[in-house]
Amino acid sequence: MAQPAETIESDVLIVGAGGAGLRAAIASLDAGANTVILGKTLAGKAHTVMAEGGINAALGNLDPQDSWLVHAKDTMEEGINLSDWRIVEKMCREAPQAISELESYGAIFDRTPDGKIMQRPFGAHTYRRTCHIGDMTGLEMMHVLVEQVQKRNGRLIDEVYLTDLLVDGNRCVGAVGYDLKKGKLLQFNARAVILATGGYARAYKRNSNAWENTGDGIAMAYHVGAILMDLEMLQFHPTGMIWPPSASGILVTESVRGEGGLLFNAKGERFMPKYDAKRLELSARDVVARAIYNEILAGRGTEHGGVWLDVTHLPAEKILKKLPRMHKQFLEYAGVDITKEKMEVAPTAHYAMGGIKVDPATNRSNVLGLFAVGEVSAGVHGGNRLGGNSLTELLVFGKQAGQAAAAYALQQSPAKPDAKQVEEKLAQITAPLERREGVKPAELRDRIREAMWKGVGVKRTETGLKQAIAELEAVKALAPSMKVSGSLVYNQDLNTAMDVRNMLVAAEATARAALYREESRGAHYREDFPETNDGVWRVNIVMSKGFKGFNLSVYPVPRPEGELAKAIKW
Amino acid sequence: MKVRVYRSDARQRDAKLIAYDVPYTKGMRVLTALEFIQEHLDPTLSFRWNCGAGQCGSCAAEVNGKPVLTCKTEIREGMQDLSVFPLKVFPPVKDLVVDFAPAQKKLKDLRAHFTPAREKKPGEFYRLQEWQVQAAQEMRKCIDCFICYDVCHVLRDAPHLNFVGPRNLVKAAAQEFHPLNVVNRAPLVEQGGLSACNVTRCCTESCPQGIQITQNAIIPFKERVISSKDPFEKLLKKVLK
Numbered sequence: 001m002a003q004p005a006e007t008i009e010s011d012v013l014i015v016g017a018g019g020a021g022l023r024a025a026i027a028s029l030d031a032g033a034n035t036v037i038l039g040k041t042l043a044g045k046a047h048t049v050m051a052e053g054g055i056n057a058a059l060g061n062l063d064p065q066d067s068w069l070v071h072a073k074d075t076m077e078e079g080i081n082l083s084d085w086r087i088v089e090k091m092c093r094e095a096p097q098a099i100s101e102l103e104s105y106g107a108i109f110d111r112t113p114d115g116k117i118m119q120r121p122f123g124a125h126t127y128r129r130t131c132h133i134g135d136m137t138g139l140e141m142m143h144v145l146v147e148q149v150q151k152r153n154g155r156l157i158d159e160v161y162l163t164d165l166l167v168d169g170n171r172c173v174g175a176v177g178y179d180l181k182k183g184k185l186l187q188f189n190a191r192a193v194i195l196a197t198g199g200y201a202r203a204y205k206r207n208s209n210a211w212e213n214t215g216d217g218i219a220m221a222y223h224v225g226a227i228l229m230d231l232e233m234l235q236f237h238p239t240g241m242i243w244p245p246s247a248s249g250i251l252v253t254e255s256v257r258g259e260g261g262l263l264f265n266a267k268g269e270r271f272m273p274k275y276d277a278k279r280l281e282l283s284a285r286d287v288v289a290r291a292i293y294n295e296i297l298a299g300r301g302t303e304h305g306g307v308w309l310d311v312t313h314l315p316a317e318k319i320l321k322k323l324p325r326m327h328k329q330f331l332e333y334a335g336v337d338i339t340k341e342k343m344e345v346a347p348t349a350h351y352a353m354g355g356i357k358v359d360p361a362t363n364r365s366n367v368l369g370l371f372a373v374g375e376v377s378a379g380v381h382g383g384n385r386l387g388g389n390s391l392t393e394l395l396v397f398g399k400q401a402g403q404a405a406a407a408y409a410l411q412q413s414p415a416k417p418d419a420k421q422v423e424e425k426l427a428q429i430t431a432p433l434e435r436r437e438g439v440k441p442a443e444l445r446d447r448i449r450e451a452m453w454k455g456v457g458v459k460r461t462e463t464g465l466k467q468a469i470a471e472l473e474a475v476k477a478l479a480p481s482m483k484v485s486g487s488l489v490y491n492q493d494l495n496t497a498m499d500v501r502n503m504l505v506a507a508e509a510t511a512r513a514a515l516y517r518e519e520s521r522g523a524h525y526r527e528d529f530p531e532t533n534d535g536v537w538r539v540n541i542v543m544s545k546g547f548k549g550f551n552l553s554v555y556p557v558p559r560p561e562g563e564l565a566k567a568i569k570w
Numbered sequence: 571m572k573v574r575v576y577r578s579d580a581r582q583r584d585a586k587l588i589a590y591d592v593p594y595t596k597g598m599r600v601l602t603a604l605e606f607i608q609e610h611l612d613p614t615l616s617f618r619w620n621c622g623a624g625q626c627g628s629c630a631a632e633v634n635g636k637p638v639l640t641c642k643t644e645i646r647e648g649m650q651d652l653s654v655f656p657l658k659v660f661p662p663v664k665d666l667v668v669d670f671a672p673a674q675k676k677l678k679d680l681r682a683h684f685t686p687a688r689e690k691k692p693g694e695f696y697r698l699q700e701w702q703v704q705a706a707q708e709m710r711k712c713i714d715c716f717i718c719y720d721v722c723h724v725l726r727d728a729p730h731l732n733f734v735g736p737r738n739l740v741k742a743a744a745q746e747f748h749p750l751n752v753v754n755r756a757p758l759v760e761q762g763g764l765s766a767c768n769v770t771r772c773c774t775e776s777c778p779q780g781i782q783i784t785q786n787a788i789i790p791f792k793e794r795v796i797s798s799k800d801p802f803e804k805l806l807k808k809v810l811k
């Protein structure tokens with residue numbers, strides 16, 4: 001039987017070392033809890049490093065009229081009445097404090113001429129409030145957060161793939177997984193566990209996410225009975241690279257259109273006036289994504305199945321000054337000089353608004369001792385995410401989750417996971433290695449990604465969704481027979497096998513929730529139900545594990561109170 | 571196209587170069603070729619990557635003798651032969667995967683975190699001018715890919731000198747140049763073997779982020795070390811205090 005090579009004890013175990021996990025670790029360490037934080041990639045290299053545009057806070061450095069209330073109103077409106085106002089209010093009120101803290105950790109933001117933090121305009125924000133460090137905001141954030149965890153002697157273990165949570169009744173008491181470099185099975189005993197594993201856009205064929213974003217946290221939580229929410233809400237960014245194939249999905253930032261970039265179909269027609277005559281290329285993300293998608297489906301797409309994004313009419317100096325990373329990206333990845341040539345783009349799966357349902361005041365899930373924070377959680381963004389709000393969420397709620405988990409953990413008796421459960425869970429890791437024959441994990445992964453792209457993509461229909469679900473079920477039936485060769489040491493095929501297990505849960509939940517929501521709202525667009533129907537559908541779709549797969553039900557969205565109630569149409 | 575990849579385990583038993591036939595497609599990256607091998611020819615091949623977009627620094631390896639980010643490096647049309655080796659100077663883990671832990675450990679001695687004169691009040695914001703922050707911001711572009719270690723003569727030829735390495739100096743400089751920093755890291759980097767570096771600029775030329783490592787991190791530190799030893803400057807500092 002599979003046995004752990006080592007057992008690591010802690011008060012608080014944080015799964016995920018992106019922005020959310022690291023900020024939680026700092027809070028947990030400051031609260032005096034013995035904290036272990038881990039990620040499945042190298043320390044400091046989590047997906048968060050890719051965040052380019054910036055982080056929102058109503059500092060009012062450029063537009064003094066800005067306030068937390070306007071920020072909250074913008075967020076609620078972009079979320080099309082699906083966000084939890086309590087979470088939104090807290091985030092917007094505390095955002096300036098979070099930025100100030102990040103500065104005290106040593107982050108250096110770009111400056112205004114009078115020495116304050118610079119703030120740039122971003123789509124659908126009333127005022128300029130996106131603080132940034134060039135186009136490398138996430139990188140700087142990750143640097144300083146890692147430094148602060150290390151300064152506090154936090155135990156940061158990298159390249160550990162956690163596969164399952166351990167429970168004692170309804171209480172989460174740890175997790176199991178394997179160390180990639182050492183090739184060893186590990187057991188973690190913890191009085192509290194925080195999931196900060198990020199999103200799952202990797203479950204789509206074309207996506208902007210890092211390798212690690214396969215919905216592991218969602219799957220782990222689901223298996224121990226946590227409630228998932230808003231899974232149908234997956235944001236497609238309108239512009240991702242499509243050519244060459246090895247660059248497919250890489251993000252082409254919204255600033256390209258912000259600086260004046262125009263969209264053309266293969267016939268050379270500027271098509272946005274047809275879809276949004278007022279806001280044109282700068283319309284909401286979901287509108288632009290659908291417009292591009294339509295053009296391609298109607299046969300007006302480019303050779304590689306995209307449309308043209310063009311900045312050649314802008315002066316070359318402006319492009320080089322305002323969009324240096326994009327200029328470099330296209331030159332290096334596609335051999336295209338964007339000052340002279342058009343960019344070929346198409347929508348790319350980008351961000352999961354849905355995730356684990358959490359308590360607004362503590363980030364607790366419905367499972368005792370299990371917390372969730374960051375992209376893996378739900379509540380802030382509702383039907384659509386306002387650009388720059390994710391990084392804010394990581395900091396504000398990372399802190400809250402870390403504090404709450406530490407406070408909870410310090411009152412608990414030591415965790416004593418059941419040895420048999422540990423063995424069972426560990427056996428799931430080693431089983432594919434022991435099989436003599438079976439299916440290739442990469443093959444199943446590609447089938448999931450193809451099915452999601454085709455059936456649960458930018459535009460959805462009942463038939464398409466049902467086909468996707470059938471395909472996912474077929475893959476699910478094959479998953480127990482995946483075969484992996486080699487050992488436990490840095491085995492990429494084994495990682496893929498575990499990814500498949502996790503992606504299947506996140507993917508199926510997404511498809512089922514999308515089938516259930518018979519209307520269109522934000523990122524979720526049903527061709528067969530194109531209208532938004534607040535009368536029936538101002539509800540959050542929640543799901544959890546039942547005897548026969550997903551149990552699905554709806555909760556009414558909490559009605560805003562206090563100052564927000566006055567600011568928002570309901 | 572033939573792609574030769576270095577294969578070994580941590581103890582370097584049976585280390586060997588294996589040639590794989592990989593079909594060329596236009597625009598292909600070295601990382602794409604490695605993925606193809608792993609998925610179709612040999613599932614046990616190990617290499618690192620995460621963002622696939624040149625932003626996380628996970629995927630560095632030596633391609634035809636030159637260290638590069640494999641996700642960013644295009645295989646040119648007509649190229650027949652490609653060899654891929656792990657980065658040198660790091661303990662091997664498996665195939666192209668190496669262990670950066672020793673380098674990370676040395677960083678600890680450089681106090682590579684923000685060290686201001688006083689704690690900031692909650693909700694307070696700094697006032698800093700653009701010109702004050704530029705030097706530090708350049709250092710913060712580092713994506714920790716460790717390509718600079720692979721080309722560093724000191725690390726390659728004189729491991730006994732225990733040099734902290736270019737990337738760690740960049741990290742130290744990122745803190746040293748923060749306009750509000752009060753810690754002098756000159757003695758720390760000196761202990762870290764700074765004097766062994768004879769400024770051949772190899773690290774600078776290999777940096778995928780274009781950081782002027784030699785000019786803007788190493789030389790300023792060298793100057794600080796010298797001036798902290800200069801008897802005249804020492805006296806001046808005492809008087810000023």
Ligand SMILES: Cc1cc2nc3c(=O)[nH]c(=O)nc-3n(C[C@H](O)[C@H](O)[C@H](O)COP(=O)(O)OP(=O)(O)OC[C@H]3O[C@@H](n4cnc5c(N)ncnc54)[C@H](O)[C@@H]3O)c2cc1C
Binds near residue numbers: 049052216
């Ligand atoms: C290209 C791009 C640009 C973006 N730009 C912006 C922006 O400008 N502003 C903004 O606000 N947002 C932006 N976003 C969104 C934002 O970057 C992410 O939502 C955010 O970084 C998620 O952070 P996180 O901490 O929740 O998770 P992540 O950063 O995704 O980290 C997840 C962590 O969990 C670990 N993990 C996952 N599974 C396991 C497992 N099974 N075992 C162990 N560890 C595991 C991972 O290794 C990693 O350490 C952007 C996203 C992309 C893709």
Ligand code: FES
Binds near residue numbers: 621623626630642
């Ligand atoms: S994979 Fe991130 S830099 Fe290559």
